[in-house]
Amino acid sequence: MRSMTENEAAPSDRSVPPAPGADRYLALDFANSDLALPGGRSLDLLGTPEAATRWLIERGLASDDARLQEVCARRLRDLREQVGALIATRIDALPAPPEALRAVNDALTRAPAASLLAWDRTQGLHRAQAHPADQVADHALAVLAADAADLLTSPDADLLAACGSPPCRRYLLRTHGRRHWCSVRCGDRARAARAYARRTATP
Structure with missing residues (x-):
């Protein structure tokens, strides 16, 4: 599958509607940030430091002046x-991979969980989460890991599904317990594929 570079005229993540549930769980949006596009192409929204920085800024996980490095x-x-x-x-309904549990738990412990007491002339005394510029990634990883843990241990976890329209690889929360497509586009493609299979089926 060919990946699109930053210089190509590729659709942005804002041109692809979020999968159901991704507006409620940032971790679901995060897991879906490697997109399969028509024509065997893909678009990784975290594929370069610039793209990853933009993704974090757009979701309020980094300040506008943040700049991530490749690491x-x-x-x-x-x-x-x-x-x-x-x-x-x-x-x-399979056992959770130990390496995945370790990765999420490691990310959870990399940033301070408590909001610190701060003061400035505008707000006076207030609580603020400390994540200086050199800890932007740690802060983002901790937030994303916490959201993933919340999703996977909530009743909503029973509604998780993979999009049923290959080659899409996005996840979603089923609406009304039925929907298995992440977007209208994927639903249309799945219905078209089924119709084609019926037309060409051998009697």
Whole structure:
């Protein structure tokens, strides 16, 4: 599968509607950030440091002046793979992979959980989460890992499903317990594939 580079005229993540549930769980949006596109192409929204930085900024996980290096972007991609593995095994009712559990728990412990007491002239005394510029990745990883843990241990975990329209590899929360497509586009493609299979089936 050919991956699109930053210089190609590729659709952004904003041109692809979020999968059901991704607006409620950032971890689901995170797991879905490696997109399969028509024509055998793919678009990795964390594929470069610039793309990963933009993804974090757009989701409020980094300030506008943040700049990730490749080592941090790779850590995000690695955690995404492990979160995806946990979601996949939860859908299939399989044991959670130990390496995925370790990766999520490691990310959970990398950033301070408590909001610190701070003061400035505008707000006076207030609580603020401390994540200086050199800890942007740690903070983002901790937030994403916590959200993944919340999703996977919530009643919503029973609604997790993989999109049923290959080659899409996104996950979703089923609506009304029925939907297995992440978007109208994927639903249309699946219905078209079934119709074609019926037309060409050997009697």
